[in-house]
Amino acid sequence: MAENKTNIQQLVVFSLSSEEYGVPITQIQEIIRLPEITRVPGASGFIEGVINLRGRIIPVIDLRGRFGLGRKERTDKNRIVVADAVGQTVGLVVDGVSEVLQVSGEQIDPIPPSLASIDSEYLSGVAKVGKLLVILLNLGKIFNDPEKAELADAAGAAGGGDREK
Amino acid sequence: MDESDLSQFKEVFVPEAREYLAALNTALVELEKNLANKDVLSDIFRVAHTLKGMAATMGFDKITHLTHKMEDVFDKLRKGEASAKGDTLDVLFECLDALSKLVDEIDTGAEAKSDVERLVARLAALIGEEGPAAPAAAEPEEPGAPPAPEEQAAGEERAEQADAAVQAGQDESASPDDNLAGSRPFEAPGGAGAKQDGIAPAAAAPEAEKKTKTTHVRINTSYLDVVMNLVGELVISKSQLEQISGRHKIDELTETLQEFDRIAIDLQEAVLKTRMVSVSQVFDRYPRMVRDLARKLEKDIEFEIYGADIGIDRLLLDEINEPLVHLLRNAIDHGVELPAAREKKGKLRKGKVTLGARRERGFILIEVSDDGKGLDPVLIQKKAVSLGMITEEQARTMSNEDTFGLICDSRFSTAETITDISGRGVGMDAVKTMIESFNGRLAIRSQKGAGSSFVLHLPLSLAIISALMVRVKNEIYAIPLNNITEIVPLSPDSVKSIGGNEVVVFRDRVIPLIRLDKKLGANTRAAARAESGTQYVLVFESGTKSAGMVVDNFLGRKEIVVKTLTGIVKRARGFSGATILGDGSVVLILDISLWI
Structure with missing residues (x-):
């Protein structure tokens, strides 16, 4: 978000474990309660299953599992953030959605280099809002390369065109 | 006419021209049987004339030039001013091939390389115009000249229609890769009952077109898919409403919902109809193919078609062509004997091949x-x-039907000498695979010495199918009904083991047992209670392969709307799609052919 230093953007903030994450509101289609998730035997490990989103069947990814934050019993606080990632609509299971925040460019710092590892490619920065630390997520990078190849492949095979390339 | 105009017309012209060519091919095959058939000649003349007018208004000069000369020939034949000689039809068939090539060139945007002058000269020779004369001299009108006066109006109307991308009905002989081509005329409400499926056989196209000109419109198939999808939604939403209504038991609501239910069902049927197209679109491609192949193999064959007006799902239409071509080729090549051999057996010299729906x-x-x-x-x-x-x-206990099923096995088909023995088998495994890929089934009947019959059983629609809902542990799956031959309770002591694989003896046959819960990796802990109840075996047969699939329970038959799995989940093997139940939950549809 370095190029947006002075721009104000709106972030949808959700919680995972004890951390707060933010995604630009423009990348999010909607936020829904957790419906029944149908397991898809044989699908990639990071896919929890599929749900019915008003007649569309979309894959659901458990972000806790994705980020290695450990499993937790689902409650009625859980939400699915429906977002556009890697050219297709996916649902991301989060612990809860707290608020929509306005942050300006100068509130955003890069991830401290000492924390940055290969695994945290999908973290694009940290926003300090009052006492709150919001980790900015780059949805385009929440999948690793083999997974992305699979996604792009699947999107291409589904006739959705090769938007990623 | 500049380039942009051409490309705009192309989308309308190409599928329609192909349709007319298919009709001409069929009609010529008909004419070949009886050269004096004046009705067929009139039909041919009319179709050729329409094609010419269309090509002329759109500026496709070569097609205009050639069809114009063909029209001259048909006209002379029709009026009895010339008579068809042995090679007349050969030349005419060649002309159709050339036209079809020209249309392909327009379609692909390739440079028009085909030369029509040679054919035009040969046509001229047929009707006694001097052969060696320069083709242009034998041509009374300019190639791009307007059609004859009385037809001019029709021609202009066509151009207008083309402009508006609105066009008269019979436009179906389309190639599957063309976006527009797959579309079907949208039926005006009043027309639904008037004519079965709203489509006349292609041969009658020019006539029917006059009556139905304004009742058909070309629309992009993706719009139809959206409507179809929304109707599926409506049906799901309706059953949710019914559940709520069931809880509250308000008379007024119940009545309104019943009315709503009727409307929803009618709507669903109406929308399904828009996806239906008549099989004639595929069938029309075959008379010419059969004729050419029979000639090549020196066989005398009468080709009969029935039920060409039966409607099927547009998506299926593209699928059935290849298997049918295989089956027809087999029938001509390996089924029907040479005339002399037939005579020896006391059969008519002329063999008969029938294609019907x-x-x-x-x-x-x-x-x-x-x-x-x-x-x-x-x-x-x-x-x-x-x-x-x-x-x-x-082998001793095998029924004839099971025996014939053997020829669809890949091991059998690839055996080199098989054509010498059974006369079948080439590509039959491919045929069967293709048919099963769209939930169809192939049945073979045959009487040694008397002939064979290959019957494709196809679902009415790919969008809504009958499925059996089954429970596997705590999960529900849908299995297309046409895959299931029988459902029997599983008695634990009937399960035996062969080499570590579970089998069950069923009707004196040993069939492998597939435990769906294991295959699907279902959560076995969550449903320990299911263990106590009786499990069921669904028996599947797929040619020589059969298998029993163990499920915990079945929840009845249901008409389900098939939704395809796309994106990341598309990769999950073994499922042909998913459907949404009345409560909004998603249920996966098992693709049985991938499990046995």
Whole structure:
């Protein structure tokens, strides 16, 4: 978000474990309660299953599992953030959605280099809002390369065109 | 006419021209049987004339030039001013091939390389115009000249229609890769009952077109898919409402919902109809193919088509062509004998190949039959035993139908000498695979010496199918009903083991047992209670392969709307799609052919 230093953007903030994450509101289609998730035997490990989103069947990814934050019993606080990632609509299971925040460019710092590892490619920065630390997520990078190849492949095979390339 | 104009017309012209060419091919084959048939000649003349007018208004000069000359020939033949000689039809068939090539060139945007002058000269020679004369001299009108006065109006109307991308009905002989081509005329409400499926056989196109000009419109198939999808939604939403209504028991609401239910069902049927197109679109491609092949193989064959007006799902239409071509080729090549051989057996010299469609109990049956030499069950069994596919023991008790099923096995098909023995088998495994890939089934009947019949059982629609809902542990899956031959309770002591694989003896046959819960990796802990109840075996048959699939319970039959899995989940093997139940939950549809 370095190029947006002075721009104000709106972030949808959700919680995972004890951390707060933010995604630009423009990348999010909607936020829904957790419906029944149908397991898809044989699908990639990071896919929890599929749900019915008003007649569309979309894959659901458990972000806790994705980020290695450990499993937790689902409650009625859980939400699915429906977002556009890697050219297709996916649902991301989060612990809860707290608020929509306005942050300006100068509130955003890069991830401290000492924390940055290969695994945290999908973290694009940290926003300090009052006492709150919001980790900015780059949805385009929440999948690793083999997974992305699979996604792009699947999107291409589904006739959705090769938007990623 | 500049380039942009051309490309705009192309989308309308190409599929329609192909349709007319298919009709001309069919009509010429008909004419060949009886050269004096004036009705057929008039039809041909009319179709050729329409094609010419269309090409002329759109500026496709070569097509105009050639069809114009063909029209001259047809006109002379029709008026009896010239008579068809032996090679007349050969030349005309060649012209159609050339036209079809020209249309392809327009379609692909390739440079028009085909030369029509040679054919035009040969046509001129046919009707006594001086052969060696320069083609242009033999041409009374300029190639791009307007059609004859009385037809001019029609021609102009066509151009207008083309402009608006609105066009008269019979536009179906489309190639599957063309976006527009797959579309079907949208039926005006009033027209629905008037004519079955709203489509006349292509040969009658020019006539029907006059009556139905304004009732058809070309629309992009993706719009139809959206409507279809929304209707599916409506049906789901409706059953949710019904559940709520069931809880509250308000009379007024119940009544309104019943009315709503009726409307929803009607709407669903109406929308399904928009996806239906008549099989004639595919059938029309075959008379010419059969004729050419019969000639090449020096066989005398009468080709009969019935039920060409039966409607099937547009998506299926693209799928059935290839299997049908295989089956027809087999019937001509390996089924029907040479005239002399037929005579020796006391049959008519002329063999008969029939292609037909009919509707039967929620299925569409498409049959390819011949009165040729038929299949020899004894020889097939011998071969199968020698290939190790079955034991001699099995062969003795095998029904004829099961025996014929053997020829669809890939091991059998690839055996080199098989055509010498049964006369079938080439590509039959491919045919069967193709048919099963769209939930169809192939049945083979044959009488040695008297002929064979191959019947494709196709679902009416790919969008809504009958499925059995089954429970596997705590999960629900849908299984297309046409895959299931029987459902029996599983008695634990009937399960035996062969080499570590579970089998069950069913009707004196040993069939492998598939535990769906294991295959699907279902959560076995969550449903320990299910263990106490009786489990069921669903018996599947797919040619020579059969299997029993163990499920915990079945929850009845349901008409389900099929939704395809896309994106990341598309990769999950073993499922042909998913559906949404009344409560909004998603249920996966098992693709049985991938499980056995």
